[in-house]
Every structure is written in structure tokens, then in C-alpha cells.
Amino acid sequence: MSTSLDDRLLALIDGGDDAEAIQQLQTDPAARQRYLDLVALQIMLHEKLEGDAAVVTPEQEAERLKFRALVWAGALAAMIALAVTAWFALTASDVNHKPVSVSHSIAMISDLSPDARFADATAMMNLGSELMAGPIHLTAGRAQVVFHSGTVVDLTGPCEFEMTGVNQASLKLGRLEAYVPPDAHGFTVQTPAGVKVVDLGTAYVLHVRQDDVSDVRVTEGRVLIQTDQEQRELAADEAARWRISPSGLASLEVTRTTARQVLIDFRGEASQGVNASERYNVFDPVGAWRFTSAFEGTRLFSNLHDVDGKPTGISLTSRMATTMAAGIAGELFVNPVDGFEYNATTDGVFIKGDPDQHHVIFHFDGLEPGGKYAFTFAVGLEANNQVAPKIALGASTQTLAPHDKTRVIAFDDIIADAQGRIDCTVTPASPGVCFITALRISYQALQPTQERMNP
Amino acid sequence: MAGPREPEQFVQHLTAHQTRLRAFIHALMADWHRAEDVLQETNAVLWRKADQFEPGTNFHAWAFAIAHNQVRLARLRSARDRHHFDETLADQLASEAIEQFADLDHRRQALAICFDKLPKKQRELLARRYTANEPVTTIAKSLRRPAGSIRQTLYRIRTALADCIGRSMSREAGQ
Known part of the structure; x- marks a missing residue:
């Protein structure tokens, strides 16, 4: 091993720039082996000698x-x-039949996002805290509460939630996602103006908004909506929306999407994508890292399936118009994105470049001609990469405000052309790299259901 | 929320692989501070993906694959900065490093022995550079020697250590 090669490699390791050494690394396996040995030595020396330090710098x-x-x-x-x-x-035993006792713990905080904040700073709202009946006022972030009954409730701030019994609660404001296991059937959430949401074995999302419009959307199983006048049962993919006026409940409308939703997870090479891949269309990541030209005229998906696995005939093609690079990146994001499964938002498609110069076109085909669709994009933002995508769809262009925590860009009422096509243009909102991690397409031909449940 | 199936074992794995992962990432990046950042990101991803790791399978290969992705991502983010290595070379180094860094524990033991064999003055010089983190120029000034000469001396010491470790490893392999 010549001394001069060693010197060159060491200079390279110390942060120097040496084209000749790099060339030698490219062509000479022995040089690479020596380089790796010297890197290992450098790290081991650091660890050994830093460990010896009597005085350590801050x-x-x-x-x-x-x-x-x-x-x-x-x-x-x-x-x-x-x-x-x-x-x-x-x-966990027979919780539904236990008498309500306010002096006993009925739930526990099982997860908190790092940015979770509570209105009552003195309350013991730490991970693992046992909770007695009482309010939880989450001003920001997310918190997960597990009831002894087994019911799991995810709260998104700002949120005014109160646990009122072993298997019941009230929601005055905010968003709640409930997963109710079979043993905990009957989990009841009271909302303003006497509207009750009773679980019949399910998962659902309940949203009580400041503007007095509330809705519940059932993702699995069934839910019962009870008002003073009536009750209605909702099945999966059905939603109820109601409005309250000063005099009480003003309207209640049950809707159902006629075409099911299509979910796409842009997953990366080393990732397993979402676990529920029968619900999601999962991008095949083979060779995805060859990103410089991977997106040019690439058919990403043909015949996307809906959330039940039924084919829809919808396809998605990408076209790199003028973009420095685009492709699939893996292992990206730490935080889940509202409304998408956690794993679906950990990898993404990336688009790199300058706004106004570089963009990728996503071309949706096989849609219903003249059909009205909603598109929801999950956006990936990292601590050190806060560039959001700017997405143009139909006549509307949207991006995210910096540090927007929802990380969702949603479009409503996008109408497919006479050939059943919709084009979508994505560019970074500022120079850099932006990421889209998942996408939901919903057909918006909403029709009121006629079904009524017998009380 | 994702979490490891056997958390204690996972933390052990993660801790035991720190030096290897660090060396791997530094080998691909050759930029001390960025490489340290990527190491932290990699640790975070490993922890987050912990439930995907099958206990009993090859942690080393799994962790290196994830580290490699994080390096790629860091390259992507800083596209405007210069890169030491093009992607082909980085990939080549990555695949070779997986094997070469599989067993750093023996190398570390060898380093301890080789280090003690160094003359006192050389050990002191290394301590100033690595323990006290003094810049080469500061050391040179206090020793009234040109910075280039101190740099050369440090190179020679590192070369000698690498050779000593190499000999020790091949002796061991020959046994």
C-alpha cells in the first residue's frame, strides 16, 4: 500500500476533496478496502479517545x-x-357491567405526540398516566386514550373530550377516532345538542367543529346515531353530517359514496408499505431508487383497486415534464398524517427542483367521464426539510403553509373530462425536495340513503 | 404506534451496532457533521421500524439497508452541495462495507493493543486531536511546527495503526 494513497484517502476522510483519490476508489477494489479500513479506524479512534476525555466540550x-x-x-x-x-x-374484564365509579381509573394515556399540549397544565397527562372520569382538553397535538373496556380513542387537538364512564364519553369540540373491540360494544359519545354516537362494533371518525357542523364517518363496522327524534344506523363508508342551531339540532343527513375510495401508498424500497395492502394500492418499489429518469412516462399503476380490493379501471401515469429528479424515497417520515394509515405515510414520492421550472404531472385515466372526485394528498415534511408540494388540480392550486401540522392537501369537486381523465401537476413550493406519501381518491356522487333503522 | 416486538433485545442490537453504523455512514458521506446527523436519523428510523425487524434474522443487514437509504435521502436533500462520491461509488462502497464492517469488535480490540504500542508523543498528539478536539492549526502553533507537518504526522500515525490492526486481524484469521 503506497503512502501517498493512504495520505490521499485520509485527507478525503478528513473532509478534503481529491478527484484522483476518488477515481482510484472507483477503479481499484484494494483502494476501497483500504479506505473502509481507514474510515473504521477513524470512527474507532474517535470513540476510544472521546471516551477517555476527562473534560468534554459541551x-x-x-x-x-x-x-x-x-x-x-x-x-x-x-x-x-x-x-x-x-x-x-x-x-380487562366485563367492563360494560361494572358500576360507574368516579374514584377509579377508567382509562390510560397510551400515546402522545411530541407536540401534544393540554389546557390544564397541572393534570398528570403523561404517557402511562391512569385516568379517572373527567375532561381532557387537548390544545394541540395528538393523544391516545385506552379505556379499560378496550376502546381506543385517538384525539387530535384542539379537542374538548370528557370521559364520563367506563365506556362512555362526550366530545364538545374536535376530532376523535375510535376503535371499539367486540367486547366494548356500546361505547357511547355524547356530542352537543343531544346527538349521541353509539358504537355497534366498529371504527369511526367523529368530528365536532367550531362552526356547529359535525360529522361521523364509519370506517369499519356499524354505528348508531341517536337524536331526540330519531336514530339511524350507519355502515362502513357511510357518513352522517348534522348541524346545530341555537334552538337545537337543525338537520341530519346521511350520505354514502356510491363508488368506493381508492387509496395509494407510495412506499419505498426497504419499506413494507402499509400492512393493509388489500386496502391500499402499493407502489412496486423495484428499482425505485434510480430516480433521475424513473418517472418519465412511467405507468405507476394500471387498474387501481378500491378499498375493498375491487378493480376500478383507474390508472395513474407519471410524466416528468422538467424536473431535476423524482422517484420513490423510503424511510422518510416519523409522524403519521391525519386520515391515512401510519405506515402509508412513512415513505413517499419525491420531486426535486425549483417552483415554476420543475414539475411532475400525474395523469389519472379511466375515471367516470364528467364524474366528480375528491383528491386528498398526504404530504411528507421532515424536521430539516419543510418544503411542501404545490399541487395544481383542475382550476385550483394548493400548498401547505410552513409547519402546517395537518399535512394534508385536499381537493373537492374535481371533475373528470369527457374521456375520464384528470391531470395533476406537482412542484416543490420553494426550491428543494417535496414529498407526497399517500393519496386518496374518492368519487363524490353523494346520494342520501333511504334506509332507516327500526328503533 | 410501531414498536419493537422484543424491545430490550432491540435496544441491545441498536447499541451494539452503533460503531458499525457510524462507520458505514461516514464511509459513504465523508462529511463528519452530516454523517452524524444521518446516524441520528437512522437510529430514529430503526426504532420506528423496529416492529418490522424479525428477531433472529440479520440485524446487521437490515440496519445497514436502512442506513443506506438515509444516506441516499441526505444526498437528495443536499443536491446543491458537492458530493464526494457519485451514486455508483457510494453504492459500491456500501455493498463492500456491509461485509468489511461486520465485525468491528475484533478491530476495536486490536486497536487498543496497537494504540498502546505507539510512542508516548504520538499518543499525546492523538489525544490532543481526538480527545480535546484541537484543530491541527492550534496544535501546530503550540508545538511551533508547520500545520502541514502535524497533519503528516497524524496521517503517519493513522496509517501505522491501520497497518497494525490489519496485521493483527490477518494473524487472527490465520489461526
């Missing part, structure tokens, strides 16, 4: 603590996981 200490914090967080999560299991084993 910077070095911060670096080390970062990893310690991670390991500690991991260990903490592990302890919580064990605690949750034990807690369930001890408490």
Missing part, C-alpha cells in the same frame, strides 16, 4: 447525549409496552 457531550436519549427513549417505550400489557391483563 458540543461533544450534546452529541453523545443525543444517542443516550434515544436509547433511553427506547427503554422507556419498552417499559411502557410491558406496563400496558400487564395493565390490560389485570383490568
